Amino acid sequence: MTGGFNAWKAAGYEMYAGQAGKMIAYAPKPRPGDIGIDAFKQLVASTPADTLILDVRNQDEANAGMLKGAKLIPDEELVARMGELPKDKRIVTHCATGVRAE
Numbered sequence: 001m002t003g004g005f006n007a008w009k010a011a012g013y014e015m016y017a018g019q020a021g022k023m024i025a026y027a028p029k030p031r032p033g034d035i036g037i038d039a040f041k042q043l044v045a046s047t048p049a050d051t052l053i054l055d056v057r058n059q060d061e062a063n064a065g066m067l068k069g070a071k072l073i074p075d076e077e078l079v080a081r082m083g084e085l086p087k088d089k090r091i092v093t094h095c096a097t098g099v100r101a102e
Contacts, residue, residue, distance in 0.1 A: 002060060028098055035092070043092060044068075053088060054093045056100045067094070075100040 022100040032097065035043070043051065044067055055062060062072045073081050075095070085091060093101040 022048050026097075026099065028102075031102075039093070044089065050089055052089045052091050054085070055095070056093050059097050061096060070094070 038051060044053065047069050053067055055066055055070040055072045056075040058074045067070060073084065095101040
């Protein structure tokens, strides 16, 4: 939620004070085609003409800053906007944590 806990409280939403639930740790499982952070940094630095960096973060996140040359299509809009993606380029997706870019 934009605004965090204080915004939630100010909006009058229900709150619960008690024992926290079980934390689930995200563990990425690399798949064919995945690239590591070092390879991604090289890609961003070189910006090859045959590659599009697709930013799938939301607009609020992108307002804080974007990679030069990246195209923003928030993940929740991606299916409807697939026609905007070039068919002749390698597409490398990125987000804040890697979860949405999978």
